[in-house]
Amino acid sequence: MRLSGGRWTWKLSRAMRLVLRRCRAWRRGHKQGWGGGGGAGELCSYAKLLLRSLYYNSLTNSDTLLDCAFEPVYWIVDNVTRWFGVAFVSLVVLLISSVVIIVYTCVLPVILSTYPAPWIVWHLFCGHWLLVMVVFHYYKATTTHPGRPPKDKSDVPAVSICKKCIVPKPARTHHCSICNTCILKMDHHCPWLNNCVGHLNHRYFYSFCLYMMLACIYCSVSSRHMFTEAYNAIEVSPSPPPSLRVVPSPPSFTFRETTAHKAIVFLWVLTSSVAVALGALTLWHSILISRGETSVERHINRKEIRRLRELGKVFRNPYHHGPLTNWKIMFSVEKPSDWVTRVLLPSSHPPIGDGITWDCVYTRKDPMAI
């Protein structure tokens, strides 16, 4: 036994001595339980008991052990996501800028010179409206803080305490390990925004996804004929080696024309791919909004539905007010004209409510069962 070499070592050796002493006393009283398995068996039993004595916790279960085992993985993922957030935002800005530059330099001149006047007006109006909506909502989604519970108030209506922030957690609030803080009505942490999506920026996030998807569909559909021509031009333009050259030789393009062809192919492939990916994401979030759920609550509610079904009960989401009302709450629509001014136009109005207290449908009943 080491009695020197630091307080921790001394405390540990003392704890081990105590445990061994208790083991011996317990063994004297329960000799038949140990079965006289010899020195190795006894040592193994002592070691097991010692370990259990040091690490035993009445709240420990297999989930806690699994969480502990994966803790280093979570730490790496959190830090990588935090660090890559800046790179992801830069990538989004770069890709949006590249699409805008290609549209202005390669697509718009063709539209202006070849399309009839009504189509020119339509493309100018639709293209610029979508551009403004995408840029506005992306800027607001990345720069607006999602909202955190107040730390200086003691009368916050809370449903639990965050064990990491040590602050009361209001309903629908969850801790984000990447932002390292609690977020009001947390939906998820978005690396493409380098920000959490929560109570104060949920509308900006959803509007960005929606308008970005619409803008990609618009670009993809509008440039489809130009894409076919550019793709065919690229297919015939590379000069084969002299030994394989056939007559007649393919039409030659200038460097400017070749660059424009490649740019249009890039534009179409990028916008079509993003339209499909964002279409699936927007559809998923539309379903969640119609149900009055966030992404985090979807996981929690799914488990709760299964648990209550086994008990013969039905789960009811207390934040579901009906699909139309859920959408009105999402966009803060209070009168019919708000659908235009607050949904179809850029608007920085705040969301309904403070994100701390929530109007529940089943406040007077047990929300978990009928």
Ligand SMILES: [Zn+2]
């Ligand atoms: Zn927290």
Ligand SMILES: [Zn+2]
């Ligand atoms: Zn976060």
